[in-house]
Amino acid sequence: MSIQSLAAVKAHFSQVIDEVAGTHERVTVTKNGSPVAVILAVEDYESLMETLEILSxxxxxxxxxxxxxxxxxxxxxxxxxxxxxxxxxxx
Incomplete structure (x- = not known):
């Protein structure tokens, strides 16, 4: 998982998306040094949701x-x- 600032993600959004989709690595987005969001591949998100559903x-x-x-x-x-x-x- 990588950590990138919001400014860096905005400047290279398409590249970040391609990397996330291709490698399944998550990207934590920070704003003013604090984590505010995570970008992950749809497949990984769906897998997490399915796991949560089963565990609940x-x-x-x-x-x-x-x-x-x-x-x-x-x-x-x-x-x-x-x-x-x-x-x-x-x-």
């Missing part, structure tokens, strides 16, 4: 914890079993 759902949190406990206990599935389960869902 208590049922999803419970399912994630249960899955982690099952993995820690060695209850895992191989590729063939996963493919078979997915194929069964499609029917």
């Amino acid at each position: 759902d208590p049922r999803a949190g419970t399912e994630i914890r249960r899955a982690e406990e099952e993995m820690a206990a060695g209850k895992v599935y191989g590729e063939a079993a996963v493919r078979a389960a997915l194929a069964a869902r499609r029917r």
